[in-house]
Amino acid sequence: MTAEEELRRKQERFAYYMDLVGHDVLNNNQAVLGYLELMLTNPDIDKTTREYALKAITGVRISTALVENIKRSLATRGLDPASLRPINLLKALLQAERDLKQFFPSRKISVTLEPKVDEAYAVGNTVAQELLLHAMVNLARLDREDKVEMKVRIKEQQCKGRTCWVVTIEDVNAELPASVQNKDIEEVYMQDVSTSAKLTGMLFASMIASRLGGEFHVKALQGSDGKMGTAFTLALRKANKP
Amino acid sequence: MTSVLIVDDEMFIVELYRDILQLRGYKVVGTAFDGEEALKKYSEAANKPDVVIMDHRMPVMNGVDATREIVRLNPRQKVIFVSADVMVEKEAREAGAVDFLPKPFRMDDLIEKMERLSAK
Secondary structure, X not given: OOHHHHHHHHHXXXXXXXXXXXXXXXXXXXXXXXXXXXXXXXXOOOHHHHHHHHHHHHHHHHHHHHHHHHHHHHHOOOOOHHHOOEEEHHHHHHHHHHHHHHHOOOOEEEEEEOOOOOOOEEEOHHHHHHHHHHHHHXXXXXXXXXXXXXXEEEEEEEEOOEEEEEEEEEEOOEOOOOOOOOOOHHHHHHHOXXXXXXXXXXXXXXXXXXXXXXXXXXXXXXXXXXXXXXXXXXXXXXXXXX | OOEXXXXXXXXXXXXXXXXXXXXXXXXXXXXXXXXXXXHHHHHHOOOOOOEXXXXXXXXXXXXXXXXXXXXXXXXOOEEEEEEOOHHHHHHHHHHOOOEEEEOOOOHHHHXXXXXXXXXX
């Protein structure tokens, strides 16, 4: 067996086990989510218990997102970006904002698009929407305030020799761990296991964006009151309106 | 009252669906833990359930095959397909499922689909 064949077999075996484990995790998440929601239907539970249940729901959703990112990363191996349907990034951002609020039902979240553009179609299918949501979820996790405020900018620019839409999502209260600041995502994962576990799924988001012909980056910002904020940037190839 | 047959190989998932549906006023008339058992119970039922909630990955017979057989017996049977495999949606719909829910879903999503099917 050649080295290439051996590698392919290992990749297939990894994908197989990941699929089995992912399926079981999602099944278990269904049970936890379902019973937490059932608990919340009881009008007699006290405020603190309700808050705990809402926070537990956030944990379940993040666990689900992690599994789905890994599965999506495996599914996008060898993907031809040209085969994907264009996605309207403005609609995708609105949907990601709605989904984000379901991730964190106990927090006040606002997302502001500035400045507005009329339309922005990019290569990416619904996978691009998941990447936008992924960035927002990670910002909300890094932000320790109950009230989370994010700003989104979208502009056209050149990337990898093509015209791209670049979406920047930032939160000046989302403090990026010092070991991650201004480093390549893959580098962080290879060097710092404890931090990489906190920023669940970022490596996969980066891999998926790359397979769509785009890029996914994170960087630290100078936030309010001397705090450091965080910005995620997703660049996707511009597409024509379908 | 809308009647339901629940098919899933995980006991705790079957119990969850039963708890949710009963709380919202639906009548769970049966449960099955694989596709073959579901098909047997469905065939033998004098009164067919209004809705079948069907999982996919199960031993003996999977959800797509069980759905296909149930819809062959009764083309008007409403089957809601529920699975952690989003890739199987197309196959499930081709087999005759009228709706698809990816796991994990919110309780309200299941109830909304049940209400829509009950109204038809």
